[in-house]
Amino acid sequence: MGSQSNRLLCCLSLAMLLISVSSAKFSDLFQPYWGADNIVALGEPLKLALDSTSGCGFGSKKKYLFGQASMQIKLVEGDSAGTVTAFYMSSDGPNHNELDFEFLGNLSGEPYLVQTNVYVDGSGNREQRHSLWFDPTIDFHTYSILWNHHHIRFLVDGIPIRVFANKEANGIPYPRDQAMGVYGSVWNADDWATQGGRVKTNWSHAPFVSAFRAFEIDACELPAEAAGAERCEGGGAFWWDAAGMSGLSPHQQRQLRWVRKRHLVYDYCKDTARSSEMPGECLN
Numbered sequence: 509m510g511s512q513s514n515r516l517l518c519c520l521s522l523a524m525l526l527i528s529v530s531s532a533k534f535s536d537l538f539q540p541y542w543g544a545d546n547i548v549a550l551g552e553p554l555k556l557a558l559d560s561t562s563g564c565g566f567g568s569k570k571k572y573l574f575g576q577a578s579m580q581i582k583l584v585e586g587d588s589a590g591t592v593t594a595f596y597m598s599s600d601g602p603n604h605n606e607l608d609f610e611f612l613g614n615l616s617g618e619p620y621l622v623q624t625n626v627y628v629d630g631s632g633n634r635e636q637r638h639s640l641w642f643d644p645t646i647d648f649h650t651y652s653i654l655w656n657h658h659h660i661r662f663l664v665d666g667i668p669i670r671v672f673a674n675k676e677a678n679g680i681p682y683p684r685d686q687a688m689g690v691y692g693s694v695w696n697a698d699d700w701a702t703q704g705g706r707v708k709t710n711w712s713h714a715p716f717v718s719a720f721r722a723f724e725i726d727a728c729e730l731p732a733e734a735a736g737a738e739r740c741e742g743g744g745a746f747w748w749d750a751a752g753m754s755g756l757s758p759h760q761q762r763q764l765r766w767v768r769k770r771h772l773v774y775d776y777c778k779d780t781a782r783s784s785e786m787p788g789e790c791l792n
């Protein structure tokens with residue numbers, strides 16, 4: 509008994525050392541990453557502007573291997589056609605991994621779409637697109653990426669809109685050994701973002717501003733000097749890998765079914781015109 513509880517205590521404090529739980533000020537976690545002149549307000553809410561000269565973005569100071577990142581975002585109001593506001597996690601280099609939320613703007617009064625994507629070893633092409641059940645330009649909403657050994661969840665106000673399952677057992681690549689930074693940005697993508705690229709950015713409506721706040725990174729931090737990814741394996745010591753986190757709860761499964769039925773607009777796994785052979789992860 510005694511040694512068991514000692515062991516538990518030791519594991520708990522080890523886990524506490526490893527986890528960085530941060531519901532923190534912007535400047536504790538992040539720094540400007542590009543286009544710093546277009547970051548109109550550093551702080552909370554943080555405001556990122558796109559104009560005809562540049563977009564801009566911020567990135568986390570640290571890198572993380574498994575865990576959850578969340579932020580609240582209020583998207584460009586009015587005419588946002590051609591613009592993309594992004595919240596994503598990414599590692600570096602040509603064979604990088606990346607988990608994306610991309611909010612595709614639209615003409616005034618027309619709905620935004622949320623595109624999610626997963627890159628593994630430098631290759632993406634795993635887009636899904638959803639409409640939202642609210643106007644994301646009126647209020648802040650919470651967007652989260654949860655990444656554990658079993659799956660990746662994309663959440664909107666806590667509701668799962670997408671789950672990318674780990675199917676390594678079937679030979680499907682899964683992001684597992686590259687630590688990722690957490691990023692936010694606003695940029696021009698009028699060659700593809702709005703109505704398939706037909707609607708261009710109207711620069712007379714610039715600047716296009718999205719606001720970000722309530723930054724939370726609850727993830728296994730990998731200090732630059734630490735090579736070892738094994739510290740983030742955790743063996744269930746981390747909440748995101750604990751028993752019960754291997755899949756969605758029945759309630760979350762119902763939510764995901766509802767989202768897919770009502771709000772899924774595009775799924776690469778159903779795009780038979782695009783790929784003659786379905787990507788392996790699309791087959792059960």
Ligand SMILES: *[C@@H]1O[C@H](CO)[C@@H](O)[C@H](O)[C@H]1NC(C)=O
Pocket residue numbers: 612613614615618619620621701702703704
């Ligand atoms: C923009 O609005 C049009 C018309 O309502 C819609 O078809 C499209 O899906 C919307 N979103 C984007 C990103 O094009």
Ligand SMILES: *[C@@H]1O[C@H](CO)[C@@H](O)[C@H](O)[C@H]1NC(C)=O
Pocket residue numbers: 710711712713
């Ligand atoms: C751009 O916006 C201006 C001002 O609202 C408007 O007069 C113009 O027609 C718009 N341009 C296009 C191509 O829609």
